[in-house]
Amino acid sequence: MIRPATQEKYSELVDFAESIRLNEFNSLPIRDGLDMLHGVCASTQWGQLMLAARPFSDIDDVLRHADRILTELPVAEIDAARDAHARIGDSVDNASEAREQAGVADATRSVRERLAEGNRAYEEKFGYIYLVFATGKTGEEMATILTDRLHNDPETERRVMISELGKINRLRLQQLLAEPIAEGSS
Incomplete structure (x- = not known):
């Protein structure tokens, strides 16, 4: 079992590591970002809107934007994302x-x-x-x-x-x- 003080330090390290990755994602060139996001969702418009929303403050911010953007996509983009599965x-x-x-x-x-x-x-x-x-x-x-x-x-x-x-x-x-x-x- 991890002691509370050790757990707190561990959480800080995890948060720090995530923010480094998030910072890298926030600074990716558009082409690399689109390629990466296409592996998440095949809607090109979703990927473009996600990249336009950068910089993200944390992973929760990324997820909130991902959800919102998905619900606002036109039918054809939802269909493209679905059909890639x-x-x-x-x-x-x-x-x-x-x-x-x-x-x-x-x-x-x-x-x-x-x-x-x-x-x-x-x-x-x-x-x-x-x-x-x-x-x-x-x-x-x-x-x-x-x-x-x-x-x-x-x-x-x-x-x-x-x-x-x-x-x-x-x-x-x-x-x-x-x-x-x-x-x-x-």
Whole structure:
């Protein structure tokens, strides 16, 4: 167990380390920033507006702006961001989505079939892929959520989908700002 005084020092070090990374992010050239943010959200406009909002004072400030900007995007930009995600249960070719959908990797054949059938029904009903904040969820949980969301009307489901996209963006931003900026990015 960490003693309170040690915990306080640890928290200060973590805050200091985050602010260094945040300062690096705040000073990235636009092209590098856009490339980096595209890995978080495929909406070019979202990335541009995020960079225009710099400098950020802390990670919470970044997350607040990310949420606000996402909710203000036009439909086409939301669609571009959503459509860049892999279908839940399909093969994934990027590390972020593989980590996020790790719960499907151990799913039974029955769960995978439910996801595939649910995905088809969802796309038929709503006209776009099922998007869910998958991190920490099992394949079974994602299949159950999918089944439940099939009962939503289109307007409700669009709000839910945007909320899930926001959760994914937040996690990816937190991970981005927790890693040092790569050499040569400047």
